[in-house]
Amino acid sequence: MKTTGRSILRSAVGTGGGREPTAASVARRDAWLRRLPLLPAFVYVVLVTQIPFALTIYYSFFSWNLLKPGSFQFAGLDNYTRLLTDESLRTGVLNTVVLTFSVIAISVVLGLAIASMLNSEVFGKGLMRTLMIAPFLIMPTAGALIWKDTLLNPLFGLLPYLLTPFGLGRVDWVNRFPMATVVAVEVWRWTPFMMLIILAGLQSQNPELLEAARVDGANALQAFRRITLPLVRPFIELGALLGSLFVVQTFDSIYMLTYGGPGEDTTNLPFLLYLVAFQGFSIGQASAIGVVAVILTTIVATFALRTLFSIFHVEARR
């Protein structure tokens, strides 16, 4: 221990000390100087993310209700075994998967279609793009309220009124089709995100390649499948994976539109955790749900990171 202390001291003092610094100590000093700028951010992130997560794991082995003083007791795997038999968790996981999968699938398809349109010859491209990204920028809580109260409300909303001639007037969309409503509002929000990323991919395409294909007698569909699609595929993957990491965490629109209901029809994992922790005050149980959410997200995140790194590599090789 003493020697390390002295060597740090010596390298900090540098040439001011009596002895010449050795090559090794200079290298070590340099390595520390290089790492130094990294440290504040690193320490900060560890403190605010890893320690709470470790505490979440710790709490998940305890039975603890905030409303019952003195209820903090070691419970082993009780919280997890309860989760396994609990209907709510299964519903929560299923709703999370359904919501995430449908939102991503629909918004990728729509995003690809709209991006292709914006990449072709149309009037007012710039303005179209500008208007198109607005749903993504609108505050999610505000967007959800506007949908629920001014567009979908069965009495005063615009949509039931417009659909009356089709025999669909006065339908209470939010209550009769809660999941479809949440999916629709989220698709409205995430399609612009997909569109932006896919459009960037399309624009990186060399137009001469398509021209050459056309000269060679390929029709539009063939050219799209053989040339355009392989090129934008990494962009689609990136959009889908990044998007799913955000959509898995959907909370705002569920809170505003359905509050997880009716029943548990739209309760996803984040909302279930919110209910258990802040309506039920069961800290141990909520922590166990948090751990499950992390495991599920890690699976998706692993794929996302791999895609991200592969795109960075392509960029680097250019």
Place this chain on the structure above:
Amino acid sequence: MIANPTAGGRFPATKILWSVVGWLVVFVFFFPVLWMWLEALKTEPQAASSPPTIFFVPTLAEFQEVLSGDFPPFFINSAVASIGSTLLVLILGLPAAYALAIRPVKRTRDVLFFFISTRFLPFAASLVPLYLLARDLQLLDNIFALILIYTTINLPLGVWLLRSFLLEIPPDLFEAARVDGAGFQNELLRIVVPLIAPGIAATSLICLIFSWNEFFYAVNLTSSVAATTPLFLVGFISGRGLFYAKLAAAATLSSLPVLMAGWIAQKQLIRGLTMGAVK
């Protein structure tokens, strides 16, 4: 390079057709935003009429109502939380990105991976301990807690994004500065900051979007004193046929900063959202 002079005008019929289809689709997506603006310019009876009012004389009365009521403190809290956390992200993230890009430390990839993995950790993973911690430190309903948490959410994105911009600076510039004997701080302020101004703009934009719109932590960690704009909107959740115009005005004002920033910095938006992967 041979320009293609006929590309635009060769198939005018196709161009017109696609333009019409495209504009219809864009209209559908933009309509809720437009409707929000229209509702905000109505009077309450007009906003809650059946059938909906399409033609009306616009009025700013509801905006005045919102702005003279209890909305401003929420808005100010949002601004403090967003700007405060954005500054912290830049202060912590810029040196970190520098260490990872210009003078890469060993295992840079691992460090980058670690940073970004924390962004993908679900909020659910740390909400309960952060809540308990905030409670014990008397930080519940305190804007400072939100600033610290939003910094955590945005720092990984910030580091990745800033690094991707730093990688574009030619290494020769740093060599020259080192020969001149410029120290680290000097190097950072004199060379790096001016060169990656667009990167700083992109990072700030993304931080602003995520922290301004954040709701999960805000609703669980604040109640009145430190409550942010999304929480003001929660007050309208059960308004059945009441206050639609006021709701729309509040929603318009709440969304305004991010909408404007995003529209102005569209180029930075894509790059920011993909953490620098897509230019």
